[in-house]
Amino acid sequence: MTENDLLKKWLNDELTDAEKDAFSKQPDYAINQNIIDKAKHFKASQFSKAEDFKTFKANYQNKTPVKRLTWLQPFISIAAALIIGFGVYFTFFNSDIVEVKTLIAQQTTTSLPDQSTVILNADSKITYDSDTWNTTRRLNLEGEAYFKVAKGKTFDVVTPNGTVTVIGTEFNVKARKAYFEIMCFEGIVKVTSDTITEQLVAGETFRILNKKFTQSKTIDLEPQWTNNRSSFKSVPLKKVFDELERQYNIKVLFKNTDLSRVFTGVFVNDNIENALISITKPMNLTFEISSPKQVLIHGNKN
Structure with missing residues (x-):
């Protein structure tokens, strides 16, 4: 009788006394008995006949390690994406x-919302949260703006500078x-920039230009650009022509021009030729309107 035949009869409790004695002396008897003893603690949902034992044993001996539940990974990723999506929705929408x-x-x-007024200059942007405006008057500015603030709680203008x-x-x-x-x-007005904090009253100005801090006075009652005039006081030519490009939607090119020279003066925002004359004449420069969208500035050939 083969080893498998003995095992089959043992499972069915059909061994004779001599066969039981022989079966108990097999090297894997203790393992088989341990399996049976532990199986008594479980209830089987289906009954497997002894004839299927060869298949069971082959599967048991050749079993592969249990795979991790990798099928959960896509659902975890989807859940994470949904959480992020809801966060973005409730933050912005x-x-x-x-x-x-x-x-x-x-x-x-x-x-x-508080009836304060903002006049935005060219190529500028403000953003604010209207939901929290009544408790926190705070907005972000990129560019240039003139504010007429209604009296009330503290009003903050936050800029990158x-x-x-x-x-x-x-x-x-x-x-x-x-x-x-x-x-x-x-x-x-209270101004804070990096380590500098200053308080200004009417007629005072605060400026940080190319990392250099200065304060001065103004006799103007409102910014000149609100009346179509761009005004400058000791500003490098590069910044002046940047503003010219912004006001007229043109491209300015340069030939033999020192853009670090400072300019003090005004140019109008509604006539390109007059504006160019206002900048170039006092700086001993000349200009050429090479196309409706392009201007060439000529410097001295010293």
């Missing part, structure tokens, strides 16, 4: 973020690349 922006050669006036804080006043903020300037026309 469920909050009333208002954005007002102007294009090149454009200005616009807008009212805030620094923050301007007021209660109720009129002031202008210019926040361009490497150019941060605040002009106070009424009331008191």
Whole structure:
């Protein structure tokens, strides 16, 4: 009788006393008995006949390690994406973020929820949350804007260059690349930029230009650009021509021109030739309008 035949009869409790004695002396008897003893603690949902034991044993001996539940991974990824998606939704869509922006050669006036007024210069943008405006008057500015703030709680203008804080006043903020300037026309303005904090009253200006801080005075009652005139005081020519491009939607090219020279003066925002004359004549430069969208500036050939 083969080993498998003995095992089959043992499972069916059909062994004779002599066969039982022989079966108990087999090397795997203890293992088989342990399996049977532990199986008594479970209830089988289906009954397997002894004739199937050869198949069972072959499967048991050749079993492969249990695979991890990798099928869960796609669902975990989907769940994570949904969580992020809901976060974005409730951050941006469920909050009333208002954005007002102007294009090149454009200005616009807008009212805030507290009836404060903002006039945006060309190529500028403000954003704020109208849901929280009554408790926190705070907006973000990129570019240049003139503010007429209604009296009330603290009013913050946050820019990449620094923050301007007021209660109720009129002031202008210019926040361009490497150019941060605040002009106070009424009331008191607090300005914070990096390690510098200053308080301005009407007629005072604050400026950080190319990392250099200066303060000065102004006799203007409002920013000149609101009346179609761009005004500069000791500003490098590069910044002046940047503003010209912004106001007229043109490209300015240069030949033998020192753009680090400083300019003090005004140009109009509604006539390109007059504007170019205002800039070039006092700086001993010449200009050439090579196309409707392009201007060439000639410097001295010294």
